Amino acid sequence: MSGDGQSLRERFEAAFMPNYGVPPVALARGEGCSVWDADGRRYLDLIGGIAVTSLGHAHPALVEAVSRQVATLAHTSNLFLHEPEVLLAERLLGLLGAPARVFLANSGTEANEAALKLAIKYGRSRGRHYFVAAEMGFHGRTLGALSLTGKPSIRDQFGPFPIDVRFVPYGDADALKNAVTDDCAAVFLEPTQGEAGVVPPPDGYFRAAREICSATGALLVADEIQSAIGRTGHWFAHQAEGVVPDVLTLAKGLGGGMPVGACVGFGEAGTVFAKGDHGSTFGGNPVSCAAALAVLDVIERDGLLDNVKTVGALLSEGIAAVRHPLLRGVRGRGLWLAAVLAEPRSAEVQAAAQEAGFLVNALQPDAVRLAPPLVIDEAEARSFLDALPGILEAAHG
Known part of the structure; x- marks a missing residue:
């Protein structure tokens, strides 16, 4: 061809x-x-x-890892487990350095869909009914993730949306504090807004978001689809801020070109889902997991x-x-x-x-x-x- x-x-x-x-x-x-x-x-x-x-x-390491895995075991579905997915989850938890659990998906928007479903279940069990996100934030194109996306040009024509999301100016800690009450289930934020134009917040904003969520009991969801896996010079951008979110979403750079995403729940958030609450046929695919492991290995080795x-x-x-x-x-x-x-x-x-x-x-x-x-x-x-x-x-x- x-x-x-x-x-x-x-x-x-x-x-x-x-x-x-x-x-x-x-x-x-x-x-x-x-x-x-x-x-x-x-x-x-x-x-x-x-x-x-x-x-x-x-990259030779990525080519070798993918070639070896696709010749060994290319797909299992979620009906069976395999070592590459276990190794990847363990490796991510080691890099994060905090007690957590992992769900593997195929993309960023799917990772955010998992985070949203997790937050909905968490909120309903506590009588919490709305979400907070940032103006001009971007979390994906599927309807759940789009509900949280604060870009009217791509959002408005596909509403109304199934959840109540209240948008606040990005970087304004006072506006965030005023928006998050005991009725808020979760706050979705990017440590730096990517699609808005690579816009970092003021110093201390993400720490303030952590404090606000901790004070009210809302989950802090860090969307690191673009910012993680070394992109900012840290494994995860939130680590540079000295905070730990309740939920972390990953994709993009994790697979080095192969489709893989992850939703990580820390502490209590890691056990919100029960058996059957969520799933993915291709999530945790052996080939994508092998690619992700190669990416992490090379970043560390080199x-x-x-x-x-x-x-x-x-x-x-x-x-x-x-x-x-x-x-x-x-x-x-x-x-x-x-x-x-x-x-x-x-x-x-x-x-x-x-x-x-x-x-x-x-x-x-x-x-x-x-x-x-x-x-x-x-x-x-x-x-x-x-x-x-x-x-x-x-x-x-």
Whole structure:
């Protein structure tokens, strides 16, 4: 099977529902932090599959783990157990360092659906009937997760929703405190808002959320679909805040490209579900679990948390040093950054970067996301920084 980029885009448009439009690049292969399109052109991948390809493309450890597992046992369903899922759950609990239980899913939205069902059961057993989430927060596209998503542009057309969710401004601890009462079942928050434009909260906000939930008995659910597994330079972003949530959701970077998600319940929250309360045919798939174990092994073995901090700081400081009327600044943590624009021209920046051989993401009209593989090196980061002034000039002109 083969085809040039234009013919593949035409075939895509004819075969697929139009919810994605037609992506501008047809990718054919990848190696490390580079990808090649169907026409043979090379790009530096600074999107990483939306913070997914932690080890880059075709990493030998990931290829070996997946190949070995798919040749041994590819699927069992949840009617049987297998060692890779047990090893993965144990490894996650070890990294978290707190008593907890794990549910494995296939994606971020499924992890959040599990967390929502858990919170509903917890709340009903205590007479709690509503939820709190943040404006512009993103928790997924399925109806339960979408109920908690505070982006009117993707949410409103699919309502009404089955649960009562009250939205508060992100980062405003006083607003959060006023919204959370003894009738609140759970608070869903991202330690940094991803789809809103990689927006970190003020210092102390997540600790304040922990205190508010502890005082009222509401569960604190930390959505770390994008921020975990080394993305910010820590295994989990909440660890940098010095807090432990009641429920944690994971996906994206955990599988390095294979579909896997997790919902982790700490303490009492880990035993809310009873037999039959929730399930997944593909969740905990042996191949995905083997991939996740390889990702965790390589991050630890190769010191990638330190690499994230070093190269992330290089990128952040380098972007901040660029003087151009289109660039207002940079925000984010580790290898999860947004170049903030002075005008709503992110689509133009994305196109100009593509033309220059770099893949970036026009996340918001005035924000361009960078979420490269955790293995990106300083030379690759500098190549983007060297090209950035020209990219901005092309987009601005």
